Amino acid sequence: MFSKELFRRWTYQVFAPGVLLREKYNAFRELLRYDDACLELIAAIEDIHYGGAAVDWTRVVHLTRRLRASVSELVERLTRLSPSRHLDLPEYARKVDFYVQMALDLPAGDMSPPFVVPLADVAGDVDRAGGKAANLARAAAQARVATPDGFVATTGAFRYFLEACELRPAIDRLLRRVDLSRPDEVADIAAELRRRILAAPIPEEVAGPLAAAAANLGRNPDGSGCLLAVRSSAVAEDGRASFAGQYQSLLDVDPAEAVAAYRQVVASKYSAKAITYRVLTGYGDDETPMAALFLPMVPATASGVLYTRDSADPSAPMTIYAVPGLGADLVEGSASPERLVLSHDPPHFLLDRQTLDAPTLSEAAAGRLAAMGLRLERTFGAPQDVEWAVGPDDAPVILQSRPMAVEGIPTLPAAPAPRVPQGLIPLLTGGMRASGGAACGIVRFAETVFDVESIVPGTVLVTPTLPTALVRAVDRLAAVIAVSGSRAGHFASVAREFGLPVLTGVTDAFAALTENTEVTVDADATAVYPGRIAALLARPSAPRAAEGSPVAARLAQLTPLVASLTLTDPSSPDFAPDKIRSLHDVVRFAHEKAVTEMFSLVGESGRGLTSARRLRSHLPLTMYVLDLGGGVFETAATDKELRPDQIKCAPMWALWSGLAADDAPWPPGPPITDDEGLDRTSGGIFLADSKHLASYAVISDTYAHVMLRFGYHFTVVDALCGLDENQNYVNFRFKGGGAAFGPRTLRLACVRRVLAHFGFSVRVSGDLLDASLTRIPEQVAQKRLAMLGCLLAATRMLDIRLPSETEADAWVEAFLQRTDR
Template sequence: MALQKITSWAERIFSPDKVVLRRFNMFQSLLREDRKCLKLITKLEEIHHRPIPTDWSRIAMLVQALSTATHRLIDCLVAMRPGTYDPLTHSHSRISADLTGLLPEPEIITSPPYALPLDKAWEHPQMLGGKALALSRIRKETRIPVQPGFVITTNAFHAFLEENNLQQVIARGLRGLNLQRPDRLRKISDSLQRAVMAGKVPDIVQTRILAAIQDVAGTDQSTVWAVRSSASAEDGEVSFAGQYATVLDVRQEDICEAYKTVLASKYAPRALTYRLHYGLDDNQTPMAVLVLPMIAPRASGVMYTMDPLDMCKGSCLVITAVPGLGTRLVDGSAVPDIFLISRNDPKHFLAKQPAPEEGSSGTGSQNAQRNTLCLDDAAATTLAEWGLELEALTGAPQDVEWAQDQMANLTILQSRPIHMPEDGTDPEALFHDQPQDTPAPSNHVAVLLEVGTPASVGISTGPVHHITGEGDISEIPSGSILVTPNIPPSLVHVVHNVKAVLAEHGSKASHFASVAREFGLPLVVGLGSLATTLAQGQTVTVDAYRGVVYDGEVRELLEWQEKQKSRPTFPFQRKMKPLMELISPLTLTDPASSSFAPESCRTYHDLVRFVHEKGTQEMFSLVEAKGRGLRSSKSLEADIPMVMQVLDLGGGLRESAQSVKTVRPEDFLSAPMQAVWSGLSDRDITWSKGLVHVDWERFDQVSGGIFSLKSSLLASYALVAANYAHLLLRFGYHFAVLDAMSGSRPEENHIQFRFKGGGGSPEKKIWRLAMIGRVLSRFNFRVEINEDMLEAKCMRLGHEATQLRLRVTGYLLGCTPLLDMVLESEDHALAMAEEMAKKWQNEGNKNE
């Protein structure tokens, strides 16, 4: 670090032009990385808040990309001022480590065992999935009958993927999933399922499957099999009920094809949708497969040891039964017989209800009911007793599949937890009927604006309140719909006070848009000058889902919004929350605060905000007050009596000016420099031809009249690039610094301005600053005046709006050099300010 500081100091002394060029290049890189970071943060916030359930591998990829971009962003700032910002790297490492802990990579094992008998499978729970593990435990720990069978392990699944080089194929497909585009979901699903079905089961896995079949069935090759999914996470904290395939009546020679069918069902549209809603990574749900001998049942069904609808207030078990295979029950194609049995006494039946006759309307008339039940009381009581035993074994209410063979023998096919949320909401219901757009209100509702871009969704109503810039933030009334020219980060101070924000300019990838999403504040950007058509105090309703503003209070939309707020959050959102707490919140809001420091950065957003602010400040102090060096600069010849040196940082001057020592204003290609010069040379400014504007204070100190007024030690400087300009302007006994970016990206555009000193009395210098401050405030600058120095800032406006403000600033610089000598009073100064503001507001209206 010490060597970096010494090298940096030496360069500033002996090669300042190289330092300036390198710092500018680093600043350009900083802005590119800043843009990447904000886009990535925006993407993650949209995924979280809307929500847009996405494959977890895409979340991990976006987080990693954000970590890398943020690290590069920090490197740019460190390179701009070596040795000053090193603590940022430590903050980044700390945040990244916390995020890594929330994005663990599951271990992938492709080695044996590949097939395990149910009697021994419980010894390897991590390879089984919930369904197979439950049956293995029942066989080991109870006398409840479960058929002998075997499990093809998750290790076999990973070996299958490796054998067929499917890992990257699947990863690429899953990263492109988007549940808001069903057509794309189906396309990706079809592609992945075809890839799995085209794969070959590894020879060693086939050998182990054949051996397991022989262990169960011996030499009897007539046995047919049920091949069922048993994925990790299935039948555990989440059910995946009915999401994966079951293949019945499988002959021995078809086992491997049925096995691939079950594996492929992992990528069926319904299974992908379900998994994404729960925020599970594909690697968290590897597929094990349960293989059992088929039963030809005379009855089968499902038992709930606790009524999931709680109609009995927790006092009964529910058994449903259908004749034959239970598939007709679980797929909803058959209506079952129903038994309600007391949990306290399984021999006590609270109710029995036969199913309607086949073909009846099911209206409930006695004539439509079957006369007999497909399950007798003794069998129902036995199932109830087993259910209570399974509940005691697992410690949770159970959803049990059962079957009764032709000899009336009962067996358990599956036992899994019943999912009964504490708030009574069925989590499966969350996955359906999710509205993507707000309803269209009645025809009588007037649309005032419909050109905006939603940046933070929501609906709100209230009276309109306009502000012209950051200086008005403290006067915003509570409960208003804020209309603002732009959305600087300082608006964070009003997120709890306003109902919604409508912005003429801005981007959903801006710092404040991120804050708005974090706090659920509706925000619409890009309204342009149309935002000014909303009357002050007018009641409006903002639909920030669509980017529309309606006249008056629209109750239909507000009621719709309340329904959305009352809906439980997705499991996906709950899993995203701890991640976003390390990414999205913006806690660094005041650059003037002592807490605005690298050590205070708690999130990636904090890091991005800090680096952008400090990077801009570094550019603002680009040229030292003495202006030493800059040997590559050129002299400016102009009608304005000003001594100025110009350094082209790239694209700031015409090509024809590159090979000469002197340039003219018409050689400027720099957009911000053209705007400033337009203001300086405005026809309403009268320049004294006999007075050369240089640094008179410096001249008094060092020259004694010995050297030329055109010396670089006294000159003003302009550093220019295509969309950038940095000016150090010396006017007699005062100076001004202007740093500006003006291009097609509003989020990068900025103007920073400092004005200090003067030759007049302290009182008159203050009047001049008041005049300058009043004009700049009229054009959305945030202005601070301390003693004889004014600092002003204007950020994130569109190109034309930024150009106008640069012309205003140039005009002020041209009008004010000697005003501190002639101003008569503060009122005189402010009256002049109003005239100047009116002139340029009219100019702005003409341009629009």
């Protein structure tokens, strides 16, 4: 295959070089298109990694796959441009691509049966049972605390459900559109995902065992029936990130409706708030497969939350939050609970009690809860956030245990400097610190129903309660002030993970604050001040929730393979395929070599110009033009010669406008030809206007490759000038002259100074100058090409006419004054 391509190229080069030029030009244009696509994709991936763009991991995968495909096409186009060069580039490009693919791949999850297992069988098995169920089973088995019996629909069941219903491709296509900066779109994507899940049938391999297990769990030992609780238990839930309140839990479920309840819990994985939280905490969708925990309903007289340690202080006491009956309102943030504080170590003395009405929890039950909490803390090796219920027998039952996101209480020195300007009176004080820290923002009220999507970045939200729906805006909120709710709510837990200041129990918040005013919230001091208080905001902020996450780790591995740039200097011997270390390196190498190939498009022999037409003009030079397509107006299609006004090619017309300008400083002299070429001919074999001795231009609508033969020096201009500034460039080469080396060098120095003034990157070696200008707007490219035309006219025979550096300085100054407008 490769030999055939080389033979074909050789045949074209000998017998039909014009065809080869068009092929090379078309390959070059396609290569530039893929080059532009590659750079855009690299920039998008860098923006996610370095810029913190909040998108789903599937978007990273999608962007990287597109990049890999574009890089492959880029390499193929370079091979078409120069099949005999860079033969090892594809091999090194494939090697980098292999490592990129490794960085993208996630281990395939298990979807083998059994899909329904007893709760007691999954103690600590997070991969199969998810965090909530694995922790609860471990609490019973190792901490020896009272928990309900139950069973788990495994993560394998979830994966099998998606596979059997062919849902995964559609889920990935939708998730890759998730961008948290567009919350309206996130809500629409979530709605479509949930619709697809709820419309899909649960496979019988899952539905059958699940229904049987639910029927068995719903029968009491005395033969009576009981209702069930169906709770989410996703992998990563109740772990490094709590996912508190993000998934759905269903209470009082009839065992006959267990399969339908399971489907609803699975669908809740794709609610807008759950997607938002998962992206912000740095997990991919595949890393959080959903298991479901089925428990019998506990006839609760009281329920709530126990924090085994409410701060980073090892001696901090335990805190119990209790409400009558079931605790749904408590964790949803709409109830203000009874609060009991107990000593951390046995015998767990009651240190404080705040009761709203009648006491909810007996002191004896509170002591038993504290003892259970201590066992859980020791078992799991960290402070615990424990959900519990107490039945009619006053015996506590543990329903959930997860790591507690503790905070350090700020400690002040004995004689602290004033933290706020002296005499500044707070707008309000009081309430309770649900999540610590300080922040400044603009007050906005949410007195009744509010639109989460409409919350703008930097909002200090004043709200009656702390609903978990606020998680959807956690990255846009500066602080939250609530009339009711508590530190025990799910949103308060999430806020602590994100370092978002939250005050609760601020009964006069709506009266004391004014909408659209700037305030500083100091949750640690339970105070709100007018304006921006820099001293409060100078405290260290909490780390981002995504730091140290799986997505962050994968991005840290992937981004260098995609975006780092090792090949920076095309003139270096290390600018070679074996030095490629990233896809960006492949792109840079292919682009530089493609431009070099086009820069030497036609050799001195003039092959490829047999179908070129002479350009008639008043200038003292002979030029032939080869149109590759779109370079001249259609009216000139059949003309044997061309006039300058028939040129349509944007870069050629711009260059010519400078060469032929009325004030172009053409010095006197004979018509321009290739004197070196003429010296090499014998006895006038070639005519004076021979194509072999003339200047030439190979053009299209937006591309021009021009070689100008100016006596004993030559110039090459290679330019692309179109609407896309990322593709535009001007390359310029200047070499030789009829004078001695010293005067030639002096002229070259003048050219270099002019080009550097106009922003070109310039490199000089001997009497050869190379200059380039890249990624510039179309208008700028045209101006620079017109300047080059003027410069070429002005520098003809300048090496003979410049006697000294003083005259050279004056010449540069005069030229810049005439052209820099």
